[in-house]
Amino acid sequence: MTGGLDVKILILTGKFGMGHWSASQSLAQQFQDEEPGTEVKVLDFIDYAVPSASEAWYKGFSLLVTHGSGIYNTYYKMTENMESDAHPPFEWHFLDRLETLLEEERPDMVVATHPLCAQMVSRWKQETGVALLLITCITDLSVHGEWINSNTDCYLVGTPELREQLARKGVDPAIIVPTGIPVKAQFKTTPHQRDGQRRHLLIMGGGLGLLPRKERFYEELNALPGVETTIIAGRNEKLRERLEGKYEHIHVVGYTDRVYDYMAQADLMLSKPGGITMFESIFSELPLLAWEPFLQQEINNARFLLRAGIGAVAAKEIEDCLEAIRNLIYDREKLSAMAGNMRRLKSQLADNTLGAILETLRVMKGACA
Template identity: 45%
Template sequence: MKIIILTGKFGMGHMTAALAVKQQIDNSHFNADVEVIDWLDYISPRLANKYYSFFHFLVNKGRKIYNIRYRLLENKKTDQKPDLNAIFKKCFTKLMDEKKPDIIISTLPVCSQFMSMYKEKTGSCIPLITCVTDITGHSEWINKNTDFYFVGSPSVTDKFISKGVLPDKIFETGLPVRLEFLNNDFFKSTNSKDLRHILIMGGGLGMLPKTFNFYESLELLPNTKVTIITGKNNGLYERLKDRYQNITVLGYVDNVYDYMKQADIIITKPGGITTFEAIYAEVPILALNPSLQQEIYNAQYIQKMGIGTIIHGNSKQCLEEIEKMLDYCHLDYYKSNIQKLKGQLSKYKLTKVLEMTICEGNTLANNGFKNIYQPIREDYNINEKISFNIR
């Protein structure tokens, strides 16, 4: 069986999700050839580099424009056509002819859109599974020829249903994380109460505060060790490395789970995948000044579920929030909520849904899925009410 996972590097969340899904399938008990394809890189590596550079520029310098576009399309009609579809749809047909997949899994909206168009045009019965990589009900994820949706929370399910998606097509699997995060024995406390560990991450694009005041404040925290992962922000890495005695600065790393293992709290831009990695690592989250619209929704989810809080403001206000969370009474509260949520997610593993979906193959006989997986909605013990409506 040939499985293609389509993705892209708009940030690293989509690609990280794709690699996590591949890892979980490879570790499952059935024989499947799984390939992850960066859709833009497949079309043209040169074009991909230009697109990704522009996206990086947009989220760093043009966030207002990005958010305006996001909101305009958020509650528009579903089954949206991808940008430049007249040009790229031929490339997609070439991809399908070349790879001849039995199943398509998409972690990027545009890939789901192209696959839906391909199925419409050709009458193909190849199953399309869309894995939504943020806690969002954005219309760009919804296409009429998608067979299954993997989503992170009941709020996304509710939003999708309100937009016409059949409940039987939606499974609240949580967002996919690497196997290292699914090892329940891996994350055991190695810290003493005499020394606290803070992990700061800016995501794949390294979107972290640029002013020294923030880091100087962290340096002054007593009995605290700080590790900063700057991702691909090489400029910030060069500015911060070896500057502070109690702060360790790293660039892009592949073993984030090693650092989460030792952390008491994580300060980060609240990407969807990072949020669920923290849940599985049982580490409370301080969502750092969320500015992109999907980050804002992810941060709302963090706060509503009681697994962390949001930091807004200057370095002094941030420091106050950090010190408040590091109080062990607060840590216990957040960790208790995380453990409840993690316990629910562990009952409905993405791999179980994937295995059942793949075993069903092209028949898509999913009548039994709802009865098995829908109870997760009733099992949530934490009140989650998030509105995605733009006012």
């Protein structure tokens, strides 16, 4: 967008897992890069609406998905094909808080990266008749019915396949744009630094407690001929202290906001198949070996990973996981084919979508001025 009227964008999200928040931050940066000076605010709407209860809700959700994944998956599958415009619990309270928020912020456009936020803004538009632009950014690689709302002006989705799925659920294809799930710009721009001699394995998920506890796993990793392994432990200080300096060919990193640098150096990544992680991998053209998932969204993500030919799935058992690493880390032809499939997928994504949205917003605001 060039010149014209200033616009304000409000990105609403929730911290049920950090993927929604991460996508929101990346979107905010992309809008600002597209048009420097654009006012963009990211807000945890759940915390805004129920500040005294949000922390307990988030902890409860974390406990559910960690220890009650079977219950969560049953609910997810039972509601996957629910009718659009769902009515969540405490709807009227959320609507009241949204009314206050929109009066305070007066945005020209709202972007929702969590289903509840999309539902509430759509319902508010229906109740008030206000023509506020609503963009829904779907952060999964499957389309649950809770994302679909009749007053949505545009859907940003991860892939062309998702566009087709959403259209089959009755959404106008003209308002569905495959952009990829938003990630930091550096994942798209950091040049590869793979030396081609020694193999480099990157392992993510230490901060989530996903890594095996048995020493044999790390002993076997360390013994892989010609392989250097980097483990990102995140904020798991116990894991970092336990492994740091213990193995010659295993390097441990604590929390870092430069994951893109480590991806640029790796030949293969072992991680959970979350939507954000998968698109960080895709934009880095780094084949992904996914930990066998247990949450339904990630099971769906892993199925996409296999269909698209951009990675593989490693079983949870230590020996099976090590065997999956051995089978892939040395297979240059297969890794090259996976990276090529990632490039093809990237070529199918819409370019400059956010710029077009900003231009539309400027025209709309000018017409109302």
